[in-house]
Amino acid sequence: MEEQQRYFSRELLRWYLDNRRDLPWRRQHNAYYTWVSEIMLQQTRVSTVIPYFERFITKFPTPTALADAPEEEVLKAWEGLGYYSRARNLQAGAREVKEKYAGVVPNDKAAVASLKGVGPYTTGAIMSIAFNRSEPAVDGNVMRVLSRYFRLHDDIAKPATRVHIEHIARDLIPDGHASDFNQAIMELGALVCTPKSPACLLCPVMEHCAGRLAGEETLLPIKTKAKPPKPELRYAALIEGTGVNKGKLLMRQRPESGLLARMWEMPHILVPKQMSVAGLPDAEAQDMLRGALHQEGLAVLPMERFMDAEHTFSHIHWQMRVFRCSIAEDAAVPEGYAFIGPNDREEYAFPNLFVRLLDAYFGEQEV
DNA sequence: AATACGGGGAA
DNA sequence: TTCCCAGTATT
Known part of the structure; x- marks a missing residue:
């Protein structure tokens, strides 16, 4: 040696x-x-x-x-x-x-x-x-x-x-x-x-x-650069419960595998790339969101913009536009969805992005 | 060999 | 902003 x-x-x-x-x-x-x-x-x-x-x-x-x-x-x-x-x-x-x-x-x-x-x-x-x-x-x-x-x-x-x-x-x-x-x-x-x-x-x-x-301590190690995250526009539904679910939000669990597997999120849709380039007027965005959630057996009515939020993963950049939505008190809730209030949060695991959105919403409710 | 897979802290 | 961190599984 x-x-x-x-x-x-x-x-x-x-x-x-x-x-x-x-x-x-x-x-x-x-x-x-x-x-x-x-x-x-x-x-x-x-x-x-x-x-x-x-x-x-x-x-x-x-x-x-x-x-x-x-x-x-x-x-x-x-x-x-x-x-x-x-x-x-x-x-x-x-x-x-x-x-x-x-x-x-x-x-x-x-x-x-x-x-x-x-x-x-x-x-x-x-x-x-x-x-x-x-x-x-x-x-x-x-x-x-x-x-x-x-x-x-x-x-x-x-x-x-x-x-x-x-x-x-x-x-x-x-x-x-x-x-x-x-x-x-x-x-x-x-x-x-x-x-x-x-x-x-x-x-x-x-x-x-x-x-x-050799004077190369800041040159080394050699490492090729990673490619930038792919941008994605998503429309999310902030669905406020009424009646027995008053003060709670309707959330859903993600699939068994893939990104953020089995974690809980706000219902949302991926906007097709062609439409996301320039963005859509709110009226059309809300209509797209309503129609897509209806396909999943969820009847909600988007009312107004709540807030925008961004989140960057290793390989994807999410730009999320959140719409406040109303839902009938007796509306059917598909499998994998649940109303979650501020006191239920410890029962569910949320990705960072939705922790921030929940904080924004429940924080606003306190005031 | 390339890509999917989170989030945050340091410069 | 950019980098990259006591990496692994899948394709």
Whole structure:
């Protein structure tokens, strides 16, 4: 092994012992905590995850507790965290651990890798962090740190690059220190070797960092840009209940799979692209909304514009125009719809966009 | 190999 | 605004 590599592993480990953050999932050694935290941390910042992790572990302290919980409760605990299939996959994994491994996360790479929602990174993270096994755990941090340190010009957006860097990372793990080393390299990426302006002068391995020595620390890593989100115009119906449903809004549950699976939303329609370019007059928009909802067995009458709202997902940009609608007190409500009041909100999981709309509506009612 | 899949924080 | 974050599943 080259001196540049031994130096990296030695100095990084030394640095980590002094700079390790005190995080909830590091307070005690528990493979389930490692698993839950790693799933939550996928594409999600540490500061965002911390409160979710605390609540989640309090509510579901063991794999068996998670396995036995109602699915809606798990989804509600995930509300606002995003990538909601993670919640369902995690619970599916917990059920498998309960059934096949007596509720204990197995110290077995193949078994862990086969759990739902656990890919190459998370497999390596669980095996190394929880069981101190010498497996690489290559995430965005690790690709950035190693791209800079070894001055790799491969496009980290390409799957083949992750595989390449996994081999490099595996060779760097000091015998018997996989857990600390893998956390150390990610910690360095999060605290020092940051994406925009890396703090090279604070870096424990700057002396032999090829990227920095070449003056390329801000050029690396190479990453092709993602394409911009596709714009979509949507018309939504804010349907106020009357009689026994006074003070409540009619909401519906999204399908089992796809975007925001099984979460609750305001009934709405996608406006065909041709008509959405210039937008429609309110009268025509309301007529389109009324007709589309009628097709679904919902007889409502759009009355006036309530508000506009926008939301950007990774790949779609929603521009939503919300119309206040009236509905007859004895009107039929199709399967999957429910009247939800301010006191019922804890029973249902909503995507961020509809949390904002509900806040706007119920906030207005209080005043 | 490309695309679907959320949301928020930092610069 | 832009980037991108302790990625995975599906196609």
